[in-house]
Amino acid sequence: MKWNPYAARCPTRQLLDCISDKWVVLVLGLLESGPKRFSVLKREIDGISQKMLSQTLRTLEQNGLLTRRAFPTVPVTVEYELTSLGRSLNLALAPMIDWAVANMNRVQKARESYGKRLA
Amino acid sequence: MKWNPYAARCPTRQLLDCISDKWVVLVLGLLESGPKRFSVLKREIDGISQKMLSQTLRTLEQNGLLTRRAFPTVPVTVEYELTSLGRSLNLALAPMIDWAVANMNRVQKARESYGKRLA
DNA sequence: ATATATTGGTACCTAATAGTAACCTATCAG
């Protein structure tokens, strides 16, 4: 089978939709440096709600991008860790973060000049 | 200023949200090979609605990633072309498409084994 | 005993967004 995300019903289209998500990019970026607990991720990703974080983590787990391990401590401790598939995805996603940081100034200038053109 | 997309109010967070979008990824991917008309983009991106396409294109234009040129033919013809900023972003996004195509099989297997674990 | 804090979730509700379909403008061909 040859995959083609430009075709609406190709599974790669849906997969692309899954991975092109800010929370996915940020979560994978953090897990790059090793396993992390739920509460650590929540603290380090400023502005993410518990709901969105657990939802994002479950989807990533379902797709084989990370593993979830719960330890029977009290209260329960849960650790998330990238799989090798997840690490390979992160190689593709990390450049997005870098690009945003490197080009924020240029984008801001473009927005200003677009605003002026309207006036 | 040092940018940090892990901070909720940093402009790079909002920018990351803008660019991590399936339509953005697909549109930029197509424009890589040269300027294209609205109707061509619509035809080549199976399943995109006119609304989402024009919305996506306008946002990309506002952010300086592409230019829009309208020719006074009848009916009007509109051409979209990547800017150099857009081309630099596409370098960061294209690997996502490649990753999705290259790893679809692995993801499907992971989904199956996740399903089995529930049963 | 009772109150309080903790971790990692889920349930519920509302706000925002994506998608769908119809309509619009201008002009030319038949």
Place this chain on the structure above:
DNA sequence: CTGATAGGTTACTATTAGGTACCAATATAT
């Protein structure tokens, strides 16, 4: 005067995101 065409916009609906509250289970403090 009917229809077609390119590139939209508008109005409406369905889906999703996000916020808040709540939960279990136990440890510590009161």
